[in-house]
Amino acid sequence: xxxxxxxxxxxxxxxxxxxxxxxxxxxxxxxxxxxxxxxxxxxxxxxxxxxxxxxxxxxxxxxxxxxxxxxxxxxxxxxxxxxxxxxxxxxxxxxxxxxxx
Numbered sequence: 001x002x003x004x005x006x007x008x009x010x011x012x013x014x015x016x017x018x019x020x021x022x023x024x025x026x027x028x029x030x031x032x033x034x035x036x037x038x039x040x041x042x043x044x045x046x047x048x049x050x051x052x053x054x055x056x057x058x059x060x061x062x063x064x065x066x067x068x069x070x071x072x073x074x075x076x077x078x079x080x081x082x083x084x085x086x087x088x089x090x091x092x093x094x095x096x097x098x099x100x101x
Contacts, residue, residue, distance in 0.1 A: 002074065002082075005089050006062040012093065013059040019100060023052040027060070034061050038072050042088070051092035058089050 013020055030037040034057060041053035061069050074083050 002086055003066075005086055005093070006058060006069065009055055009089065009093055010059045010062055012097070013056060016100070019096075020052055020056050023050070023056040026053060027056055034064065034068075035072050042085070049088075049092070051096045054089065054092045055096060058092075 017024075027037055030040075037053075037057045038061065041050060041057050044050070058073060061072050073085050073089075078084055
């Protein structure tokens, strides 16, 4: 189920708040607009994705509720078995965990 990754992300961000300090500072610049924050984190101009921003936005979006999550991160149509953003989130979480062991 798609909720599993969001639960895991939320637990990870709660257990590692210092890891997300700069991402949290960045997120404050969006004044609660998680739609814009998601787009910036996901499609920003940086060549390398900032996994911490992606994880933090996903965590905050999940905290707002399932309907909000579906409208922001899991919106749109897709043809595969799984929404492509779920694959992105899993990679972001796995790579972040690996880099911070």
